[in-house]
Amino acid sequence: MNDEVEIPPRRPLTLRDVSEASGVSEMTVSRVLRNRGDVSESTREKVLTAAKTLGYVPNKIAGALASSRVNLVAVIIPSMSNMVFPEVMTGISEVLDNTDLQPVVGFTNYLPEKEEQVLFEMLSWRPSGVIIAGLEHSEASEAMLLAAGIPVVEIMDVDGEPIDAMVGISHRRAGREMARAIAKSGYKNIGFLGTKMPLDHRARKRFEGFTEALAKEGLEVMDREFYSGGSALLKGREMTAAILERSPSLDFLYYSNDMIGAGGLLYCLEKGIKVPEQIGLAGFNGVELLAGLPLKLATMDAGRLEIGREAARIIAGRADGTIEEGGQRVELTPKLEPGDTLVR
Amino acid sequence: MNDEVEIPPRRPLTLRDVSEASGVSEMTVSRVLRNRGDVSESTREKVLTAAKTLGYVPNKIAGALASSRVNLVAVIIPSMSNMVFPEVMTGISEVLDNTDLQPVVGFTNYLPEKEEQVLFEMLSWRPSGVIIAGLEHSEASEAMLLAAGIPVVEIMDVDGEPIDAMVGISHRRAGREMARAIAKSGYKNIGFLGTKMPLDHRARKRFEGFTEALAKEGLEVMDREFYSGGSALLKGREMTAAILERSPSLDFLYYSNDMIGAGGLLYCLEKGIKVPEQIGLAGFNGVELLAGLPLKLATMDAGRLEIGREAARIIAGRADGTIEEGGQRVELTPKLEPGDTLVR
DNA sequence: TGGTAGATTGTTAGCGATAACGACAAGACG
DNA sequence: CGTCTTGTCGTTATCGCTAACAATCTACCA
Numbered sequence A, B: 001m002n003d004e005v006e007i008p009p010r011r012p013l014t015l016r017d018v019s020e021a022s023g024v025s026e027m028t029v030s031r032v033l034r035n036r037g038d039v040s041e042s043t044r045e046k047v048l049t050a051a052k053t054l055g056y057v058p059n060k061i062a063g064a065l066a067s068s069r070v071n072l073v074a075v076i077i078p079s080m081s082n083m084v085f086p087e088v089m090t091g092i093s094e095v096l097d098n099t100d101l102q103p104v105v106g107f108t109n110y111l112p113e114k115e116e117q118v119l120f121e122m123l124s125w126r127p128s129g130v131i132i133a134g135l136e137h138s139e140a141s142e143a144m145l146l147a148a149g150i151p152v153v154e155i156m157d158v159d160g161e162p163i164d165a166m167v168g169i170s171h172r173r174a175g176r177e178m179a180r181a182i183a184k185s186g187y188k189n190i191g192f193l194g195t196k197m198p199l200d201h202r203a204r205k206r207f208e209g210f211t212e213a214l215a216k217e218g219l220e221v222m223d224r225e226f227y228s229g230g231s232a233l234l235k236g237r238e239m240t241a242a243i244l245e246r247s248p249s250l251d252f253l254y255y256s257n258d259m260i261g262a263g264g265l266l267y268c269l270e271k272g273i274k275v276p277e278q279i280g281l282a283g284f285n286g287v288e289l290l291a292g293l294p295l296k297l298a299t300m301d302a303g304r305l306e307i308g309r310e311a312a313r314i315i316a317g318r319a320d321g322t323i324e325e326g327g328q329r330v331e332l333t334p335k336l337e338p339g340d341t342l343v344r
Numbered sequence C: 001t002g003g004t005a006g007a008t009t010g011t012t013a014g015c016g017a018t019a020a021c022g023a024c025a026a027g028a029c030g
Numbered sequence D: 001c002g003t004c005t006t007g008t009c010g011t012t013a014t015c016g017c018t019a020a021c022a023a024t025c026t027a028c029c030a
Helices: A014-020 A028-035 A043-055 A060-067 A084-094 A112-123 A139-148 A171-184 A201-216 A233-248 A258-270 A290-294 A304-319 B015-022 B026-034 B043-054 B058-067 B084-096 B113-124 B139-148 B173-184 B201-216 B231-247 B258-270 B286-290 B303-318
Strands: A072-077 A102-107 A129-131 A153-158 A163-169 A190-195 A221-227 A250-253 A281-282 A299-301 A329-331 A335-337 B072-077 B104-108 B129-133 B152-157 B165-169 B190-195 B219-227 B253-255 B278-280 B300-301 B329-331 B333-335
Touching: A014 A028, A014 A043, A028 A043, A028 A084, A060 B058, A072 A084, A072 A112, A084 A102, A084 A129, A084 A304, A102 A112, A102 B104, A112 A129, A112 A139, A129 A139, A129 A304, A153 A201, A153 A304, A163 A171, A163 A304, A171 A201, A171 A250, A171 A281, A171 A299, A171 A335, A190 A201, A190 A233, A190 A258, A201 A221, A221 A233, A233 A250, A233 A258, A233 A335, A233 B286, A258 A281, A258 A290, A258 B286, A290 B139, A290 B231, A290 B258, A299 B333, B015 B026, B015 B043, B026 B043, B072 B084, B072 B113, B072 B333, B084 B104, B084 B129, B104 B113, B113 B129, B113 B139, B129 B139, B129 B303, B152 B201, B152 B303, B165 B173, B165 B303, B173 B201, B173 B253, B173 B278, B173 B300, B190 B231, B190 B258, B201 B219, B219 B231, B231 B258, B253 B258, B258 B278, B258 B286
Parallel strands: A072 A102, A072 A129, A129 A153, A153 A163, A163 A329, A190 A221, A190 A250, A250 A281, B072 B104, B072 B129, B129 B152, B152 B165, B165 B329, B190 B219, B190 B253, B253 B278
Antiparallel strands: A299 A335, B300 B333
16 A cells, blocks of 8 residues: 555656657657667667656557558458458468558458448548458448548459459359369259358359359259358258258259358268268368368368468558559469369 | 549548538537537538538547547457457457447467567557456566556456456366366376467466366376367367377377367267267367267357457446446356266 | 768647637527 | 527647758868
8 A cells, every 4th residue: 555666657658758758859769769760879779768668658649640651451351250261361460460560450240331330430540551351342332442542452352343452263263163073073963052141242153153154064053051140060060951851862062161061061971971972062262170071071262361461462562662553453263172072 | 534523632631621611610520520519400411411422531540649539449369260269359349339449459379579569559559448368468568558557358367367357267267177077977097188389378277277176086187199280170180099099098088179179079980989988078168160060079168258248348338437447357157068078 | 170961869830630618699587 | 688598619729749851060071
């Protein structure tokens, strides 16, 4: 009850405090702390020690206002709870860690209104760039992005027109290629299992490409099953059970993501269904998890890590002036991984 | 090439632009946009339409500087790539979505230096609160947190002294309870499989509690296996194969997380090992994934969602003045879920 | 020894918003 | 009919920092 050791300064520290403590002007302190402009070694040290002993933390709000430069990059993605976006984030962080840029993440839950809110909120902090998932946005969102006057990279998808730059894969093509691979392997009775998500445009595009290419091979999707919410692995099981019950003649199941595919795979193995002879299976995304399954599920790697990296590179390059123009279009090619469940 | 429709204003819009467009003072525009103070309905509408047609996005940097109020909450966590923190984030977002607070996430990769950097960076934006994983921080980090003068909630763990508030479970206790449950089930030869992470204090505490309680039962950990990096599911398989090869007499395997536990479970089932009779298994965390496995892995739910919610509630409450004091200590009780792999 | 380039440090004026207070009009009231 | 509220705005002074320029102080050369 009796510690007069240090009265914690109720008023937060400012440059002035450091300036007074070290006997130089605020400007000089500012220069030292930002490593900008010439400062003699002696005063530099004086300032640095003063700042450290005081425990000074610069106020970036004031700094940003004065210099109209913000080292934040807005990253807007649907969610973090499926395995796809964490990996994108890893790629982004990896690249941004070598710059003075900092990612700031916002979630939309696949809701356009939420996206609009989050975007508005983030833009009001005047970030140096925006990385946003998808090519489909509300009109208001597009207008904001356009008016912001900063680099915008739309990621994941390249089937459409970007506002500025885009990095991703063609989900239509991914669907098509999978369809062709399935047809080539001789499967005829194909079922589709996916999410009940009218707002997941990429899943939709994959499905469109899939059916389109199947049609060219004279095939069609014979049955479908949808889910929403819950444990994806469990849902995969349940949906597989349901669809096979309803359509016993199916010999291939295409899942809209690896997680439900893995559930389906486990279910089939348990039921003694011969995979891939009796029934073939395939998912989408190329999540790391698949490596640990009894059989390696066929999938298509979406290159999520590389998407994150490339998007960050564009933002970083444009922020530091290395890159002049905008409008980059980077299409990565999804890689088919047949695994053990797509061969005959 | 000939669209003189709208020259996109090179200079970003400010309050002044809106003020001029609507014929009122900047102050009034500010009042309207923030819904604060009395403004007549007619001018309110004038301002609102002006702002909308111009596409004005307020500059929170300036606003924050002037009002010294920031609606940001810094959330500092190790990573997003295991299944534990996404769920914590969900809990945080859930609560914060009902306030005007916004989470801003930073990652430390379990590195104290990285934590320090991220913390410094975030504090320099003067957030309204900090939610940070763990009770162990570098001296500098603690000093910063202390000096920041804002609510700080340390989450996940309660085995230690918080800087301010804390919300979590006792990992020592979680380890102890699991040990007791295992002993009670009659298992005698116990193996431990975990991450090679000297910096994961919570895993360490669980292990300490585990061995301590085992000792009281006259038991001890007979063999151990560690890993780092890679696909956790796959690593779980490999480690299980390795430890059983080396110590065939083991009749129980305790995994430091559910993911490697799931890998081990799949491995055992494949090898025809009778679970839980021949060998019992248990993990930790209670991830949703487990529901989809052939057998439900025994685990201990860490209440991650609730941790996130509670932490956010404390921050929100203190930010809006609903809660006066600091130093809250919320200990949630981990729930043992025996599943199908911890019974005899 | 005066002059000048180069290195170092200080001064002044905002950045775009908000807090706090002041001003003014339209009723309310005795 | 003058004074007092209330309801609506406007003015002024920062917030903490940085850009741009000015001022000093060296060192060195003709």
